[in-house]
Amino acid sequence: MTTWIDAWSRTDGDTRARALFAERFGAEPAGAWSAPGRVNLIGEHTDYNGGLCLPFALPHRTYVAVTPVDSDRIRLISAQEEGVREVDLAAVAPGTVEGWPSYVAGVAWALRQAGHPVRGFDIAVDSCVPYGSGLSSSAALECAVAVALEDLFGLGLAGTDEGRTTLTGICVRAENEIAGANTGGMDQAVSLRGQAGHALELDCLDDSVRQVPFDLTGHDLALLVIDTKAEHSHAGGEYAARRAECERAAELLGVGTLREIGLDGLGDALADLARLTGPEGDGSAVAEVLVRRVRHVVTEIGRVQEFVELLDDGRVDEVGAAMDASHLSLRDDYQVSCRELDLAVDAARSAGALGARMTGGGFGGSAIALVRADEVERVAEAVAAAFDDAGVRAPAFLVATPEGPAA
Ligand code: ADP
Ligand code: MG
Numbered sequence: 309m310t311t312w313i314d315a316w317s318r319t320d321g322d323t324r325a326r327a328l329f330a331e332r333f334g335a336e337p338a339g340a341w342s343a344p345g346r347v348n349l350i351g352e353h354t355d356y357n358g359g360l361c362l363p364f365a366l367p368h369r370t371y372v373a374v375t376p377v378d379s380d381r382i383r384l385i386s387a388q389e390e391g392v393r394e395v396d397l398a399a400v401a402p403g404t405v406e407g408w409p410s411y412v413a414g415v416a417w418a419l420r421q422a423g424h425p426v427r428g429f430d431i432a433v434d435s436c437v438p439y440g441s442g443l444s445s446s447a448a449l450e451c452a453v454a455v456a457l458e459d460l461f462g463l464g465l466a467g468t469d470e471g472r473t474t475l476t477g478i479c480v481r482a483e484n485e486i487a488g489a490n491t492g493g494m495d496q497a498v499s500l501r502g503q504a505g506h507a508l509e510l511d512c513l514d515d516s517v518r519q520v521p522f523d524l525t526g527h528d529l530a531l532l533v534i535d536t537k538a539e540h541s542h543a544g545g546e547y548a549a550r551r552a553e554c555e556r557a558a559e560l561l562g563v564g565t566l567r568e569i570g571l572d573g574l575g576d577a578l579a580d581l582a583r584l585t586g587p588e589g590d591g592s593a594v595a596e597v598l599v600r601r602v603r604h605v606v607t608e609i610g611r612v613q614e615f616v617e618l619l620d621d622g623r624v625d626e627v628g629a630a631m632d633a634s635h636l637s638l639r640d641d642y643q644v645s646c647r648e649l650d651l652a653v654d655a656a657r658s659a660g661a662l663g664a665r666m667t668g669g670g671f672g673g674s675a676i677a678l679v680r681a682d683e684v685e686r687v688a689e690a691v692a693a694a695f696d697d698a699g700v701r702a703p704a705f706l707v708a709t710p711e712g713p714a715a
Contacts, residue, residue, distance in 0.1 A: 309692075310685075310688045310689055310692045310702070310705055311531070311681055311702065311703075311704040311705065312705050312706060313368070313535065313704050313705070313706040314436070314437070314642065314706070315367035315368045315369070315436055315706070316368075316369070316371075316436045317545075317625060318342065318369070320372060321342055321369055321371035321434065321436070321601075322340040322342070322373075324367070324371060324434040324636060325342075325371035325372055325373040325432050325433065325434045325503075326340050326342050326373045326374065326430040326432075327339075328385060328387055328433075328434055329373035329374075329375075329385075329430070329431075329432035332385045332432060332678055333375070333383070333385075333430045333432070335375065337373035337374055337375045337430075337432065337696070338374060338375040338376060338460060339373070339374065339456070339459065339460070340371060340372065340374075341372055341374070341452050341455045341456040341459065341707050341714070341715065342369040342370060342371040342372070342375045342452050342714065342715065343369060343370055343448045343449075343450075343451035343454075343455065343499045343713070343714030343715075344365035344366050344367070344368065344369045344370075344437075344451075344499055344502065344711060344712070344713065345365075345366045345368045345369070345370070345437035345443040345444045345445055345447070345448045345499070345526050346363045346364065346365055346366055346443065346444050346447070346448075346495055346498045346499060346502070346666065346678060347363065347364060347366060347443060347531070347533055347667055347708050348349055348361055348363040348494065348548055348667045349362040349363065349364065349507055349522075349543060349615065349627075349631075349667075349672070349676070350608070350611055350612050350615045350627075350630060350631065350634050350665070350667075351360050351363075351494075351510075351530075351608060351609065351611070351612040351633065351664070352608060352638055352642075352644075352667065352668070352669075352670075353550060353554075353604070353605065353608070353638070353642055353669070353670075354422050354510045354512065354513070354567075354605060354608050354609055354612070355493055355494040355510075356451070356490030356492040356551055356554065357512075357554050357558075357566040357605045357609075358512055358513040358564070358565030358566070358567035358568070358611040359512055359565075359567045359605060359608070359609040359612070360507075360509065360511055360512070360609050360613065360614065360616075361494050361510050361612060362507050362508065362509055362520070362612050362615060363494055363495075363497075363498040363500030363502070363507065363508055363510065363515070364498065364502055364506065364507045364508060364522060364708070364710035365498055365499060365503075365504075365508075365710060365711050365712065365713055366437070366443060366706075366708055366711060367708075367711045368409055368432065368435075368436050368437045368438075368443065368444065368447035368706065369435070369436065369437065369448060369452075370434075370435035370437055370449045370452045370616070371433070371434050371435065371452065372431055372432065372433050372449075372452045372453060372456050373431070373432045374429050374430065374431045374432075374453075374456045374460060374469055375429060375430050375547075376427060376428070376429045376459075376460045376461065376490065376661040377427065377428045377429055377453050377649075378394055378428075379427065379428050379432060380397040380427060380428045381394065381395075381396060381397070381428040382395045382396075382397055382409070382412065382416065382428050382429055382431070383429075383430045383431070384409050384412055384430075384431050384432075384433070385409075385431070385432045385433070385691060386408060386432070386433040386434070386435075386559075387409075387432070387433065387434040387435070387531040388408075388433070388435060388439065389408050390574045392431075393407075393409045395409050395413045396413075397413065397417065397420070397426075397427070399429050400413050400414070400416070400417040400486065400700035401417075401478075402485045402486060402488070403488070404486075405486055405515070410448075410482075410485075410486045410487040410488070411446055411449045411450050411453070411482065411483065411487050412431060412433075412449065412450075412453050412599070413481045413486060414450070414481070414482030414483065414485065414486030414487055415450050415453040415454050415457065415478060415479060416428075416429075416453070416457060416476040417479040417482065417657060418479070418482045418485070418486070419428075419454075419457060419458075419461075419463070419478055422474075422480070424458075424461065425461060426457055426461050426462050427461070429460070430455070431453070432527045433449065433450065433452075434648050435449070438520075438535055438704070439676050440539055440672075441526055441535040441537070441668075441671070442535075442666075442667060442668025442669060442672070442673025442674040443535070443668070443671075443673075443674060444495040444499065444668075446487065446489065446491075446495070446630060447479065447481060447483070447495035447496045447499045448499055448501060450479040450483060450496060450499075451475070451479055451484050451496055451499040451500050451713075451714040452714060454475045454478055454479050454500070454714065455475070455500075455548070455714045455715060457496055458471075458475060459679065466714070466715075469501060469517075472500045472713070473499050473501070473515050474499045475497045475500055476493060476497055476500050476515065477493075477494075479496040479499075479500070480492075480493045480496050481588065483496070488542070490547070490548060490551065491547075491669075491688055492512065492586075493512060494510060494512070497510050497515065497517070498510065499713065499714055500713055500714050501713055502711075502712070502713050503519050503524065503681060503700075503710070503712065503713065504710055504712045505521060505523065506519040506520055506521055506522055506710055507519075507520045507522040507619065507636075508520070509612070509616050510574070512536075512567075513565065513567055513620065520616055520619050520620065521619065521620060522624070522710055523624065524624065524681075525625045525681065525709075527625055528680060528682070529624060529625060529662075529678060529679070529680060530678075530679055530680075530681045530684045530707055531676055531679075531707065531708045531709075532661070532676065532677045532678075532679060532684055532687055532688060532705060532706075532707060532708075533655070533667075533674050533676055533706045533707070533708050534652040534656065534674060534675045534676070534677065534688075534691055534703050534704075534707065535673070535674045535703055535705070536648035536649055536651075536672060536673065536674065536675065536703050537648075537651055537672075537701050537702070537703055537704065538646060538647075538648035538671075538672035538673070538699075538700075538701070539672045539673075540646055540671040540672045542671065543669065543670070543671035543672060544647075544666075546644065546670075546671060547669055550601065550642065550644065552611065553594075553597060553598060553601045554566055554601055554602075554605060556594070556598065557581060557598045557601060557602050560580075560585065560598070561577055561580060561581065561583050561584075561602075566602055566605045567605075569602065569606050570606065571607070571610045573601065573606075574602075574606045574607070577594075577602060577606070578599050578602060578603060581595060581598050581599050581602060582595045582596075582599060585598060594635065600642070600643070601641070601642060603637070603641050603695070604637045604638065604641040604642040606644075607637055608634060608637060608638075611630045611633060611634055611637075615627050615630045615631075618630075625678075626664075627663060627678065628661070628662035628663025628664075628678055629663060630663070631663030631664060631665045631676070631678060632657070632663050632664065632665065634665045635653050635664065635665035635666055636665055638665070638670060638676060639666075642670075644666075644669065644670030644671060645666050645670055645671075646670070646671050646672060647677050647700070648672065648700055648703075649666040649670065649672070649673070649694060650696075651665065651698055651700065652664070652666075652677075652691055652694075652695075652703060653676040653677070654686055655689070655690055655691040655693075655694035655695075656675070656677035656679070656691055656692055657660050657677070658680070658690070658694075659662060659683075659686065659687045659690035659691065660680070660683055660686075660687060661677035661678060661679045661687055662678045662679065662680075662714070663677070663678045664676065666676040668682065674713065676708070677691075684707060688705045691703060692705075
């Protein structure tokens with residue numbers, strides 16, 4: 309028996325959020341908005357290194373029903389959380405909001421910080437994006453709030469890609485400064501700027517994007533997402549440690565971001581790092597670690613370019629090798645995989661997947677596998693059986709197709 313996480317239709321999602329609002333706040337909301345979770349095809353841990361990544365927006369979305377109020381009071385309810393919460397928007401600052409309301413209040417705060425005339429509101433949230441599965445339920449929530457507030461307060465930002473880029477920055481600030489999660493900008497960018505039928509090639513150096521046609525069904529392929537349900541408590545600390553290592557390596561090498569090294573410069577950069585941090589350099593024992601981290605980031609950016617070229621050539625069924633190589637690099641050089649992710653990837657490949665890799669930050673969350681469309685069920689069953697044999701908690705599955713952005 310395999311468990312599938314189905315996406316709600318937009319109508320169902322809107323109806324759920326509106327009904328929750330009416331039930332808790334005793335009135336109809338002014339409107340309903342939603343934003344998608346995402347899956348990243350390739351380009352992991354590259355966003356904060358000024359690199360490239362290739363996410364797309366999922367059919368799974370977070371829905372919000374909202375009514376503005378004529379004060380700074382925010383009242384919040386979520387179908388995924390207990391009770392009604394209240395936050396004073398005027399008092400929001402880093403470290404002041406506990407728990408999930410920080411993602412919502414953070415967006416209102418960041419809009420205000422940017423000079424936009426945002427006031428308080430009542431909000432009801434419901435979502436079919438699984439939490440903490442590496443599919444970015446946090447960005448889905450922020451981006452749904454962002455498009456709701458920009459519409460309600462007439463900010464005129466969601467109508468253009470430029471405005472949506474501004475909203476992306478707002479949501480990133482909310483997550484970094486108010487929710488206190490030091491993530492890069494990939495999740496918010498794709499939730500606000502992804503397009504149906506396309507993967508989003510995102511250049512994190514300047515936030516520019518290119519919509520890359522990504523047609524799975526035309527090639528009789530499907531992208532199977534395996535939610536391992538694994539959550540490792542050290543994930544946040546490890547993420548911060550990787551970011552710090554990348555910053556240290558860039559500083560030692562005298563580059564603004566690791567992106568600047570490029571595949572051509574990789575050999576020299578790795579030799580320089582080993583020298584600068586080895587016995588001849590400052591004597592610290594970090595050389596080997598930094599060499600691994602830099603090798604992952606630089607080769608991963610190269611794999612995004614390779615993947616995009618294959619998609620541009622219509623050779624979708626040939627991207628598997630880049631996915632496999634990405635996983636090995638994340639497992640061995642960046643060291644952010646875990647037993648459950650490796651198990652999912654190995655089992656999917658043994659069952660005939662064309663390629664498979666962990667996706668998202670790592671230490672749990674989800675893996676993706678590119679499979680023949682008529683083999684989705686069989687590969688999922690094989691992965692579930694491998695988890696069962698290993699005595700690991702059963703995973704859940706979803707089939708990912710690229711859908712539209714926050715609206
Ligand atoms: P991910 O983004 O990979 O799903 P995160 O840890 O970044 O995982 O974000 C999950 C957090 O975002 C939740 O713990 C909660 O605080 C908040 N969140 C996401 N979706 C909702 C929701 N539907 N209702 C309330 N809070 C949510
Ligand atoms: Mg998140």
